[in-house]
Amino acid sequence: MKAVDVVATAFRNAFRSRLRTSLTVLAIFIGAFTLSLTNGLGTGINRYIDDTVASVGVDDVLTVTVTDDAFPTEGPAEYDPDQIEADGPPGATTTALTDDDLETVAGVDGVLAVEPVKAITTDYVQYDGGDRYQLGVAQFVPGMRAELASGRQVDLDAPGPELVLPEGHVEPLGLGTPVDAVGRTVVLAVTDGTGTQVTTEATVVGVAEPGVLSMGGAIPNDALAGTLYDLQTTGAPAAQAARYASASVTFDASAGPEAQQALVDRLADAGYTASTLEDQLGTLTSVIDAIVLVLNGFAVIALVAAGIGIVNTLFMAVQERTREVGLMKAMGLSSTRVFSLFSIEAVVIGLVGSALGVLAAIGVGQVVGGISGNLLPDLPGLTLIAFEPVTVAVVVLGVMGIAFLAGTLPALRAARQDPISSLRYE
Amino acid sequence: MASPLLSASTLHKTYGSGPGAFEALRGLDLDIAEGESVAITGKSGSGKSTLMHLLALLDRPTSGTITLDGTDTARLSARQLNRTRNSTFGFVFQQFFLNAQASVLDNVTLPLKIAGVPRRERTSRGLAALAQLELDDKADNRANDLSGGQKQRVVIARALINRPRVIFADEPTGNLDTATGGVVEDILFDLNRSQGISLVVVTHDDDLAARCDRSVQMRDGLIAAHEGVAA
Ligand SMILES: Nc1ncnc2c1ncn2[C@@H]1O[C@H](COP(=O)(O)OP(=O)(O)OP(=O)(O)O)[C@@H](O)[C@H]1O
Numbered sequence: 001m002k003a004v005d006v007v008a009t010a011f012r013n014a015f016r017s018r019l020r021t022s023l024t025v026l027a028i029f030i031g032a033f034t035l036s037l038t039n040g041l042g043t044g045i046n047r048y049i050d051d052t053v054a055s056v057g058v059d060d061v062l063t064v065t066v067t068d069d070a071f072p073t074e075g076p077a078e079y080d081p082d083q084i085e086a087d088g089p090p091g092a093t094t095t096a097l098t099d100d101d102l103e104t105v106a107g108v109d110g111v112l113a114v115e116p117v118k119a120i121t122t123d124y125v126q127y128d129g130g131d132r133y134q135l136g137v138a139q140f141v142p143g144m145r146a147e148l149a150s151g152r153q154v155d156l157d158a159p160g161p162e163l164v165l166p167e168g169h170v171e172p173l174g175l176g177t178p179v180d181a182v183g184r185t186v187v188l189a190v191t192d193g194t195g196t197q198v199t200t201e202a203t204v205v206g207v208a209e210p211g212v213l214s215m216g217g218a219i220p221n222d223a224l225a226g227t228l229y230d231l232q233t234t235g236a237p238a239a240q241a242a243r244y245a246s247a248s249v250t251f252d253a254s255a256g257p258e259a260q261q262a263l264v265d266r267l268a269d270a271g272y273t274a275s276t277l278e279d280q281l282g283t284l285t286s287v288i289d290a291i292v293l294v295l296n297g298f299a300v301i302a303l304v305a306a307g308i309g310i311v312n313t314l315f316m317a318v319q320e321r322t323r324e325v326g327l328m329k330a331m332g333l334s335s336t337r338v339f340s341l342f343s344i345e346a347v348v349i350g351l352v353g354s355a356l357g358v359l360a361a362i363g364v365g366q367v368v369g370g371i372s373g374n375l376l377p378d379l380p381g382l383t384l385i386a387f388e389p390v391t392v393a394v395v396v397l398g399v400m401g402i403a404f405l406a407g408t409l410p411a412l413r414a415a416r417q418d419p420i421s422s423l424r425y426e
Numbered sequence: 427m428a429s430p431l432l433s434a435s436t437l438h439k440t441y442g443s444g445p446g447a448f449e450a451l452r453g454l455d456l457d458i459a460e461g462e463s464v465a466i467t468g469k470s471g472s473g474k475s476t477l478m479h480l481l482a483l484l485d486r487p488t489s490g491t492i493t494l495d496g497t498d499t500a501r502l503s504a505r506q507l508n509r510t511r512n513s514t515f516g517f518v519f520q521q522f523f524l525n526a527q528a529s530v531l532d533n534v535t536l537p538l539k540i541a542g543v544p545r546r547e548r549t550s551r552g553l554a555a556l557a558q559l560e561l562d563d564k565a566d567n568r569a570n571d572l573s574g575g576q577k578q579r580v581v582i583a584r585a586l587i588n589r590p591r592v593i594f595a596d597e598p599t600g601n602l603d604t605a606t607g608g609v610v611e612d613i614l615f616d617l618n619r620s621q622g623i624s625l626v627v628v629t630h631d632d633d634l635a636a637r638c639d640r641s642v643q644m645r646d647g648l649i650a651a652h653e654g655v656a657a
């Protein structure tokens with residue numbers, strides 16, 4: 001028998017007992033549906049996190065802080081004159097980096113460049129004498145890129161002050177549409193070290209779509225960030241100016257993860273904590289992975305149960321077709337072919353069930369995606385349930401594999417049948 | 427005389443083992459020549475079907491040899507045995523062994539499908555075989571919807587589709603009324619005469635046995651009597 005005939009016959013045989021096959025397909029469907037959905041959830045959330053990293057677009061930068069040895073495990077922390085306010089809950093502090101620290105870090109083998117992160121707090125932004133609005137300034141990491149609604153990214157090396165404005169600010173400021181806003185000049189105000197409010201101007205070169213990055217505020221180029229920081233620190237004691245919460249260290253990312261780890265270790269020896277953005281998000285990803293793994297476990301249990309359904313269905317089919325199998329063997333069909341006929345029939349059941357299950361999961365994913373957009377407006381760009389072609393293919397192939405395994409027992413029985421006793425079978 | 431098509435010598439077949447063992451054949455000899463028709467008769471349980479299954483290479487004897495065209499069939503591989511049964515033999519059984527849900531044409535072309543013949547050729551040869559048995563108008567019907575006589579003609583069409591050299595028939599008319607059985611017999615003997623296909627027919631029917639060139643009567647696993655042209 002030709003392979004194509006074997007497959008065609010197996011296909012037809014699978015649907016000879018329509019109700020029985022449908023019920024088995026239903027069981028597979030439920031398992032594949034659940035598995036796809038839990039996988040899709042993991043993919044959706046992890047992809048959102050990955051996109052966040054990608055939208056920042058930086059993989060050759062480490063954020064370096066001073067390792068806080070004094071952090072107490074018990075009792076109150078001792079006062080350190082160098083500590084400054086850190087991100088996090090009010091009152092959280094971190095030991096500041098001084099110019100000495102920056103030099104030390106720059107001297108560590110593997111550090112290409114070190115740039116202090118200058119915390120900038122603006123008072124307001126204003127366009128053409130109109131209403132004044134508060135505006136945050138994003139923590140600037142060299143190389144980061146925002147999703148743009150119009151215009152371009154800031155030019156790091158441009159001599160003039162440039163900034164990318166969050167989309168939400170465009171209308172209220174009276175800039176019209178995001179396209180209109182590009183090229184306009186806005187006024188930014190900061191309070192300097194003596195308590196006086198001073199202003200500077202900057203050109204809008206782009207408008208950022210809502211996203212994780214632009215939630216932090218406007219993105220300045222180096223020139224603007226420098227100007228604002230200088231204005232802000234004018235009149236402050238010199239020691240105050242040269243204290244930074246963290247610094248960005250550029251390294252050679254192409255040297256591989258081992259070299260990166262070695263660099264992190266060297267920095268740790270020198271008394272600094274270094275982490276990439278991925279490190280910071282990685283913890284979150286692994287928690288999500290663990291949850292998805294547990295959910296997948298349940299789905300796989302459902303699939304194994306469905307696999308036993310296939311075993312059952314096929315044993316019945318073999319029983320029913322005892323004479324037919326005997327006849328075909330009498331007419332010269334080899335045992336191998338008989339085995340393939342039944343195991344392919346099992347695979348067909350697995351294929352139909354899993355394909356339907358995956359399709360249904362994708363459909364549900366779309367519906368949920370539409371709803372979750374409304375339920376979770378604070379997480380723009382989040383697709384709660386996402387599907388990767390590879391994962392979908394793995395689910396379908398995996399289910400077909402389970403179906404094949406389930407089919408081997410009945411198929412072996414059919415293959416071993418003796419043609420004569422099958423023909424004598426009443 | 428030329429060497430026989432099929433030759434069995436000192437065939438023994440024992441079913442089971444130990445105290446429950448049953449010796450269905452006890453050292454039987456039989457030759458079947460090319461183009462000859464042989465009837466195997468005898469009481470129920472005398473070993474007729476057992477003998478036919480061994481001759482048709484569906485089963486192996488406990489001892490003794492069966493040669494086909496002078497070749498000892500014990501030496502054939504499973505693959506060669508399958509190919510021989512597929513292309514050299516045709517089978518007609520008392521129960522029709524048709525796939526009830528499949529079309530008449532699909533039933534008839536099953537041996538060709540097993541042999542790996544492409545679909546187009548299967549269809550044309552299947553229709554030709556059905557035409558030979560005046561069943562071509564039933565090609566697309568489900569096998570289940572035919573009368574008993576029509577079913578047995580479908581079985582004969584299936585048996586001859588691969589142009590076999592021997593047709594083995596176990597009680598081919600057992601399930602048919604006399605008239606219909608007569609038609610089926612006519613078809614078989616016509617094939618025997620016009621195409622030189624050998625017939626090995628197991629039957630209880632003395633009239634059918636009498637129409638064969640030769641008939642052997644079995645008793646307790648041995649040939650008790652020969653009738654007709656002795657081999
Ligand atoms: N698989 C088997 N196991 C045990 N005994 C068997 C087996 N097959 C056949 N026999 C026995 O072998 C003997 C011969 O059986 P066989 O079917 O050849 O008889 P038969 O002559 O064809 O009878 P009938 O005319 O009723 O078909 C019987 O006694 C039967 O019970």
Ligand SMILES: [Mg+2]
Binds near residue numbers: 475476596
């Ligand atoms: Mg019998």
